[in-house]
Amino acid sequence: MTRRQFYTGVISLAVAGVIFILPFVFVLLTAVKTKQDAALLTFSWPVEWHFLDNLTEVLRTRNYMLLLAYFNSTVITVCSVTLLVLFGAMVGYVLQRRPSGWNKVIYAFVLAGLMIPPAVVPTIWILQSVGLFKTLTGMVFIQVAYGLAFSVLLFRSFIATIPRDLDEAAIIDGAKPWQIFFRVILPLLKPVTVTVIVVQSISIFNDFTNPLYYLPGRENVTVQLTLYNFQGQFQTQFNLLFMNILLVTIPPLIVFVFFNRQIVAGMTAGAVKG
Amino acid sequence: MAKVVLENIRKSFGSLDVIKGIDLAVEDGEFCVFVGPSGCGKSTLLRMISGLETSSDGRMLIGDRDVTHAEPSQRGIAMVFQSYALYPHLTVRDNIGFGLSLAGRPKAEIAAKVEKTAETLQLTHLLDRKPKALSGGQRQRVAIGRAIIRDPKVFLFDEPLSNLDAALRSQMRMELTDLHARLGATMIYVTHDQVEAMTMADKIVVLNAGRVEQVGSPMELYNRPASPFVAGFIGSPKMNLYEGAIAAAEGCTTYGIRPEHLSMSTSEGKWKGTIRHIERLGADTVLYLDQPDLMSIVVRVPGDAELALRQEIFVTPVPGKEHRF
Numbered sequence A: 001m002t003r004r005q006f007y008t009g010v011i012s013l014a015v016a017g018v019i020f021i022l023p024f025v026f027v028l029l030t031a032v033k034t035k036q037d038a039a040l041l042t043f044s045w046p047v048e049w050h051f052l053d054n055l056t057e058v059l060r061t062r063n064y065m066l067l068l069a070y071f072n073s074t075v076i077t078v079c080s081v082t083l084l085v086l087f088g089a090m091v092g093y094v095l096q097r098r099p100s101g102w103n104k105v106i107y108a109f110v111l112a113g114l115m116i117p118p119a120v121v122p123t124i125w126i127l128q129s130v131g132l133f134k135t136l137t138g139m140v141f142i143q144v145a146y147g148l149a150f151s152v153l154l155f156r157s158f159i160a161t162i163p164r165d166l167d168e169a170a171i172i173d174g175a176k177p178w179q180i181f182f183r184v185i186l187p188l189l190k191p192v193t194v195t196v197i198v199v200q201s202i203s204i205f206n207d208f209t210n211p212l213y214y215l216p217g218r219e220n221v222t223v224q225l226t227l228y229n230f231q232g233q234f235q236t237q238f239n240l241l242f243m244n245i246l247l248v249t250i251p252p253l254i255v256f257v258f259f260n261r262q263i264v265a266g267m268t269a270g271a272v273k274g
Numbered sequence B: 001m002a003k004v005v006l007e008n009i010r011k012s013f014g015s016l017d018v019i020k021g022i023d024l025a026v027e028d029g030e031f032c033v034f035v036g037p038s039g040c041g042k043s044t045l046l047r048m049i050s051g052l053e054t055s056s057d058g059r060m061l062i063g064d065r066d067v068t069h070a071e072p073s074q075r076g077i078a079m080v081f082q083s084y085a086l087y088p089h090l091t092v093r094d095n096i097g098f099g100l101s102l103a104g105r106p107k108a109e110i111a112a113k114v115e116k117t118a119e120t121l122q123l124t125h126l127l128d129r130k131p132k133a134l135s136g137g138q139r140q141r142v143a144i145g146r147a148i149i150r151d152p153k154v155f156l157f158d159e160p161l162s163n164l165d166a167a168l169r170s171q172m173r174m175e176l177t178d179l180h181a182r183l184g185a186t187m188i189y190v191t192h193d194q195v196e197a198m199t200m201a202d203k204i205v206v207l208n209a210g211r212v213e214q215v216g217s218p219m220e221l222y223n224r225p226a227s228p229f230v231a232g233f234i235g236s237p238k239m240n241l242y243e244g245a246i247a248a249a250e251g252c253t254t255y256g257i258r259p260e261h262l263s264m265s266t267s268e269g270k271w272k273g274t275i276r277h278i279e280r281l282g283a284d285t286v287l288y289l290d291q292p293d294l295m296s297i298v299v300r301v302p303g304d305a306e307l308a309l310r311q312e313i314f315v316t317p318v319p320g321k322e323h324r325f
Ligand SMILES: Nc1ncnc2c1ncn2[C@@H]1O[C@H](COP(=O)(O)OP(=O)(O)OP(=O)(O)O)[C@@H](O)[C@H]1O
Pocket: B013, B016, B018, B036, B037, B038, B039, B040, B041, B042, B043, B044, B045, B192
């Protein structure tokens, strides 16, 4: 490493630290302060540590709303991601492996799904008319619909790197199409599946606007919406507000920290053959 | 065990005719090799026999059963791919047993059969490895094991040795020949390597541009090629082939003589030429001569012949070994 590389490295780390770490530290510090201390909104060491007090207080707010929100968010995230992986892989597989006239049409729809911004009001009409408005099921479908295009593209490009010989060997071994998919192809999709799971679960868990539009109602609250709901109440209690932020940020952060290597691996694995 | 019969088999991809009407019978227990230049449709024909590719026209029988429209798994065939096509996420044991496990056979039966197959191929110590951790030859054997365990009537091989180095290739050639003798199954083997064809085949099918050029035993094809194409394809170095005035003088349209069927002399002979290039192979020496009328002659002489570049020598065809088409 030359001197210059060393300095540019140090500088970029410092910049990244200021941009990414400092706000987080600020949140962390404010979250454990007392009400008066937090109200100053200064970047200072807490006078007293009130971690547990603040935590229980936030959890207890509005009759344990945050716990309900965690439950709802988890249900939505797990169900949507499961469906996204399954459908994404299946559609990607069919698009890649079965050339037919329909493929172009399907592919056009997939790309459209990626490019055209969703229209909120008509979507709500449709949800209302099929009776899925204000339900977790409806929210899951919305998330699947919004995330599917990206998953399909990711899976499709990855499947292109799996040699067709494997499919054919399986056919000769007597595999039915669904057996080829579930027993040969799907296990080989592990790297890209991890990517899809991590990327989608973070974005679904962190989603604020979609639940706001499609999932109104007190009992339907999601984690990100608690912030919105508590905002008025915590106006004068910044310590609680920041504790809430902390609790909402941590799960995706943990996922990201543990899986970020696989994310990159899965994103690039489809890019180059071999 | 089964006979394979193709009747007027055709295949087109869109407007491109790849297989242009093939009639062929591969006898029960025969080792049949398809050879031909790249792109002549060998793989396509093999894949049609396997059922991976449908036939555009014609009829196909395996063991007296019409399989023209049968699924690959219903045809009683097994196939070994050039790339081996081992399932990367499964161990050798599961790779070999995959077909049986798909068919829902009991675990104990699968284990016993895999064990037995592995023994015949000396794979027992590798059973718990993944394909990634195997050498080329070992992967090849696993692929063959996966074929054997299905107990097929017909084995299909698509250039199975082309990814191996020369030494391993000749060893695997012998192993395959042994395997054929042991199993007595019908085998169809695709290669573009005429050495593989000559050494392994009971019957060679020479394909050219989607048609059968000639069918026969290796020595038949060597001794009595039906066309200049076959004559040029079988044998190494290639047969000398001449058209035009020289051929006309011999009373034919194409005149051919193999390099090993030319006798050399320093004093007299039919054609006089200058040595342009010498290839010493040890046992043999291959000479490339410049000759005014024939342009170029390739001659094969014993390895210890004392020769120098630019030297003038005479060559004469061995009587009865000339080919006129
Ligand atoms: N799926 C396909 N669609 C269109 N053309 C094809 C297809 N498969 C093969 N072909 C064409 O058919 C011809 C024969 O191909 P094939 O793979 O059978 O050749 P081959 O004799 O096996 O050659 P090689 O020795 O190089 O393997 C080629 O011209 C090829 O381009």
